[in-house]
Amino acid sequence: MTRLSRILLAVAIALGLVQVATSPAQAAVPNRWGYAYVNVPVGVPSLAHQAGSWPGGFNVSVTPGGAGETIVRFPQIAGPGGVAHATAVSTGPHICQVAKWMPIGPDQIVVVRCHQFGGAPTTVPFTVTWSESTPPMAGPGTQGFGYVHYNGGIIASYNSAFGANLVSVLGVGWYKVDMNGLGSAAVAGGIQVTAQNDLAQARCKVVNWAPGAVVQQIEVRCFNAVNTPMHSGWSLTYQRERNINGRWVPPKAFGYTFDHTPANPGPYAPAPAGVNYNSQGGVNTVRSTGLGLRMVTFPLVGYAIDHVQVTAYGNNPDHCNLQSIWNTMGGVATVRNVQCWTNVTRADRASFVSYTSTQ
Incomplete structure (x- = not known):
C-alpha cells in the first residue's frame, strides 16, 4: 500500500466510510462490570441476582462498615475508573448512595451507604452495579451509551460516539450534562443517576432531559438528607439499546x-x-x-x-x-x-x- 493510499484509508476510517474489524477483546464494552442485590449484612449476597465479568468460581461478598454502610467486593474486576449506581430496596423512604469505589488488589470495592429520609443511617437491602468502559466499541448505529462520574470535575467519562461529555454547574447542587454525539433523531434512551459522596448524606436525580439529534442534554440535581440543595458527586449513565453496563450482545434480554x-x-x-x-x-x-x-x-x-x-x-x-x-x-x-x-x-x-x- 502506498503512502497516499494509507492516508486516504485513514481519512475514510475517520469519516466513518470504512469499518475496521476489531477482535472480540477490542470490541468489548464494557472492559469490566458487575452487579449484585445485597440482601445480607455480611457474606455472599443473593446468587440469583449477582453477575459480572469475573471468571467462574468467584462470588460477590459484603462486609459491614460504619453506620448504614456496606462494603461490596466485586471479585477479579479491579479498574481505575467507571461509574457505580445503587438503589435501596425497602418498604420505607430509604435512600442509598455510593460513598466511593476503588480497586484493592484484583477486586473492585464499592462502598454503599444508606439512610432514611431525614438522615438516620440504616442498613437496608439494595442493588448495586459498577462498570468501566473504554473505546473502541462496536454495535449498530442506533445504539448509544455513555457515562459521567462527576465530583467537582469529571473524574471518569465514556461516550460510545467518541464525543465529549461536558458538565456545567447551573447552581447549588444543579448540573447540566452534555453528551455530544449521543443524540438521536427521536427521543430515545434511559438514564440512571446515583449520588457519590463520602462526606455527607446525599441523593441525586434527573430533573430535566432535553434529547436532541446531536446531543443528549441532561440536568441533575442533588439534595442533602432532607430537601436542601447541595453540591455532591454523582454518577450518570445514559443507555440506548444497551444494558445498564453498556453491553449489547450479550445480553439479549x-x-x-x-x-x-x-x-x-x-x-x-x-x-x-x-x-x-x-x-x-x-x-x-x-x-x-x-x-x-x-x-x-x-x-x-x-x-x-x-x-x-x-x-x-x-x-x-x-x-x-x-x-x-x-x-x-x-x-x-x-x-x-x-x-x-x-x-x-x-x-x-x-x-x-x-x-x-x-x-
Whole structure:
C-alpha cells in the first residue's frame, strides 16, 4: 500500500466510510462490570441476582462498615475508573448512595451507604452495579451509551460516539450534562443517576432531559438528607439499546422504561417507543398499584441472575426506590414496585427503570 493510499484509508476510517474489524477483546464494552442485590449484612449476597465479568468460581461478598454502610467486593474486576449506581430496596423512604469505589488488589470495592429520609443511617437491602468502559466499541448505529462520574470535575467519562461529555454547574447542587454525539433523531434512551459522596448524606436525580439529534442534554440535581440543595458527586449513565453496563450482545434480554406519566393508572406503555425499549421486541408496561407505587412489567426478557436500577425524575426533591425484590417467571420480569416519595409520604412521581439479565 502506498503512502497516499494509507492516508486516504485513514481519512475514510475517520469519516466513518470504512469499518475496521476489531477482535472480540477490542470490541468489548464494557472492559469490566458487575452487579449484585445485597440482601445480607455480611457474606455472599443473593446468587440469583449477582453477575459480572469475573471468571467462574468467584462470588460477590459484603462486609459491614460504619453506620448504614456496606462494603461490596466485586471479585477479579479491579479498574481505575467507571461509574457505580445503587438503589435501596425497602418498604420505607430509604435512600442509598455510593460513598466511593476503588480497586484493592484484583477486586473492585464499592462502598454503599444508606439512610432514611431525614438522615438516620440504616442498613437496608439494595442493588448495586459498577462498570468501566473504554473505546473502541462496536454495535449498530442506533445504539448509544455513555457515562459521567462527576465530583467537582469529571473524574471518569465514556461516550460510545467518541464525543465529549461536558458538565456545567447551573447552581447549588444543579448540573447540566452534555453528551455530544449521543443524540438521536427521536427521543430515545434511559438514564440512571446515583449520588457519590463520602462526606455527607446525599441523593441525586434527573430533573430535566432535553434529547436532541446531536446531543443528549441532561440536568441533575442533588439534595442533602432532607430537601436542601447541595453540591455532591454523582454518577450518570445514559443507555440506548444497551444494558445498564453498556453491553449489547450479550445480553439479549434487557429493557428500560421512562414512567413519565405517573398519574396514568395504566397499564400503559410509555411513549415514544424509544424510551420504552425491550431487547426482545416486547412492550414494557407500567401501572399503578396504589399511591406512589408503580408496577413495571418487562415481557420476554425476564430471566434469573438479573438486576434493576431506579432513578427519580422531576424538578423537585422527591425520591424513588424499590419496594421489594422483583420477580421473574416465564420470561417476564415484574418490578413490584417502584416506590416514590415526597419526604416520607408516597407520591406519584416519574422515574426511570432499568432491567437486565445475563441471558
